Amino acid sequence: MKKTIIIVIITGMFAWAVYDVINSSKDTANSGDYVAREDTTEEDTNEDSSNEDSEGNNKVGLEVGNIAPDFELTTLNGDTVKLSDYRGQRVMVNFWATWCPPCRAEMPDMEKFHQNKDITILAINLTETESTKSDVTEFVEKFELTFPVLMDETVKVANQYQIQPIPSSFMIDSNGRIQYKALGAMNYELMVQEFEKMK
Structure with missing residues (x-):
């Protein structure tokens, strides 16, 4: 009886060791840096690393x-x-919704920033979270926004950019490189400060 118990314990320990080795090698293989592109191919990945x-x-x-x-x-x-399409220009990508109080507070500063600086603003509305599309139209008219408002109707781009809090903004330089990201509202002074660091 004791021999049977010892054999069962040793077999269980061996099986656990094999399971642990297999899982740790999978984790190592999957722990590479995140590349936020759904259409990345093996060729693209190799090209990026070289x-x-x-x-x-x-x-x-x-x-x-x-x-x-x-x-x-x-x-x-x-x-x-x-x-x-905006490569060669400095771009601010902003994720927002009409029902979000910090987004509402940030919009006048974004419009002022757009008017005063040579910046392209792409304001991505999380349209799936809105009651109606007309809420977005009314919001744009109320705040007299002149920069493009993009409609992320299935929040695909928000998911691609892993947006958690809104507003969230990405300051992108003329080479298409992220120079600053803000998780939360930005004021005009911070927008200008980060804009002036970009080329």
């Missing part, structure tokens, strides 16, 4: 220094906009 050594950090991702993930959305006016 370029990293020769040309600096050309990784597409969400960290400061990464190339901002590209996206395509439709504006409130029905125009199609891609982030990559």
